[in-house]
Amino acid sequence: MFKKVLALSVVFAFIFMVVFAAAPEATSAQDTRVGIVLSTGGLGDLSFNDAAYRGLQRAESELGIEFDYIEPADPAEDETALRRFAERGYDLVIGVGFQMSDSLEIVAMDYPHVNFAHVDEAFPDILDNVVSLNFAEWEGSFLAGALAALVSETNNVGYVGGVDFALIHRFEGGFYQGAKYINPDIEVQIRYADDFGDPARGREIALGMYDNGADVIYHAAGGTGTGVFEAAEEEDRYAIGVDSNQNHVAPGHVIASMLKRVDNAVYETVESVVDGTYEGGQNLYFTLADKGVGITDLEELAVEEIQAYEEGIISEEELEIIREMKEELTAPHAEKIAEIEEMIINGEIEVDNWGEIGRPDEL
Incomplete structure (x- = not known):
């Protein structure tokens, strides 16, 4: 009897080792x-x-x-x-x-x-x-384009891309469609910097767009985009950030940021x-549906903006400038942007992905 029990124990031990060896391994x-x-x-x-x-x-x-x-x-x-x-x-x-x-x-x-x-x-x-x-950058950028059109007083907005490539066309396409959704007659200036790390080039392009009538510029240009913010400050115009919350980079001039989480x-x-x-x-x-992309809070101070103050990146006065800008400039459009977001999520608004279908011939 003892030998049978011992034999069975060995068999079960072997099976145990095989099963657990085949299971996915968690690392410490x-x-x-x-x-x-x-x-x-x-x-x-x-x-x-x-x-x-x-x-x-x-x-x-x-x-x-x-x-x-x-x-x-x-x-x-x-x-x-x-x-x-x-x-x-x-x-x-x-x-x-x-x-x-x-x-x-x-x-x-x-x-x-x-x-x-x-x-x-x-x-x-x-x-x-x-x-x-x-x-789904095209979905988040649609919100950025809609906001730009709602805020614009000149009916003229701009987009600065880093490199002229399919991925960056996703941002461009969403922004363009969002702006046109609000105002089919709005002018959308589009330029590419051919670089993700050239703020001077970003500033040069943005200044040219502001000179040509734009009053809101959205960038998807990495470090080059910081030059867009510099130009917005110089010309006392507006810009929209990308990927991370960039509202504190130029307080009072970056009206929102398209978030890519x-x-x-x-x-x-x-x-x-x-x-x-x-x-x-x-x-x-x-996507928008799972909060993978979106737009920064248009009404209240966001966590990142408060952190920027607490870490000494911006002053209390600059934090107040951001708060006042939201209250006066973007909060009045928060309900409309939220409505558009819901319409995209439920399929009432279909946003084309220019990264897949390509840019329209007329652009």
Whole structure:
């Protein structure tokens, strides 16, 4: 009898080991290492690089992970930077920006047992160890265009893009359609800077647009966009920020920002690695419906604006300027923008994705 019990115990032990060996493995949060390779413009762009970094800071604080980052001086260095993290066995390697998609795919193929995440480019044939984080920028930008048209007194608004590429056309298309939805006769000036890290170029383009009658300019140009804000201050006009809450960059002149919650997407991906639910081979999309994109609060001070004051980035007087601007300029349009947002979510308004269908021939 003893021998039978012993034999059964051995069999059950073997089955137990097989089953649990096959189950997804969660990593200890304290032992989880994440490496991120930032896009052109790097930290301090007040845009999507900073947003991705905030997501990792939150994961470090709340999950206890460790992370490191690399800011390549040139896109040609992306592959080397990604490979550096993969070779060292990081639990998750993240690449930021559409310009990095080819490099990340090459490295991911060479390291099939390393988890990868990519921000801003869907892969036609995505690898099993890659998850792609994408956003419906055209939906959020539609709200920005509608707000610009509602605020404009000259019926003339502008859009400054970083690089003339399909991804950036998503922002342009949404903004254009949103402005035209409010006022079909509004003029929409469009220019591309061909750079994500050239504030001087952004300022030059914006000044030209203001000279040509625009009184509100939206940018999707990374660090180049800070030049748009400088021009808005100089000319006492308005601008709309992108990706992160940029309202505090030029208090009283940045009337709102189109939010692209890269921080949340990055955090959730890290969390999936920690708890063992990471699942590669997916192109994920974050939309208005799930708060993946949106627009900053048009009526009340936002958390980020208050934080900017508490951290000494802006003064109490500048915080008050932002509050007064919202009260006088954007709050009167909050209900209309909320109505448009709901109509997009429920399908009453269909926003074309110019990144897929292309820009209209007349532009």
